[in-house]
Amino acid sequence: MAGIPPHKHCLICGNAVRxxxxxxxxxxxxxxxxxxxxxxxxxIVFVVLMGLIVLxxxxxxxxx
Numbered sequence: 001m002a003g004i005p006p007h008k009h010c011l012i013c014g015n016a017v018r019x020x021x022x023x024x025x026x027x028x029x030x031x032x033x034x035x036x037x038x039x040x041x042x043x044i045v046f047v048v049l050m051g052l053i054v055l056x057x058x059x060x061x062x063x064x
Contacts, residue, residue: 012028023029
């Protein structure tokens with residue numbers, strides 16, 4: 001393996017990139033950021049829904 005220079009692989013497509021990079025181009029970086037943003041939104045929605053499910057019985061007992 002002496003002929004292979006030190007490298008990493010793109011986090012999205014798996015192409016070889018330099019050691020100091022994470023993505024092979026702007027398209028892959030954009031896809032990664034978009035997926036992260038979508039994951040954060042889903043986490044927030046999940047937390048809000050779980051909070052409502054946990055608090056719903058307490059809110060219902062206050063009204064009734």
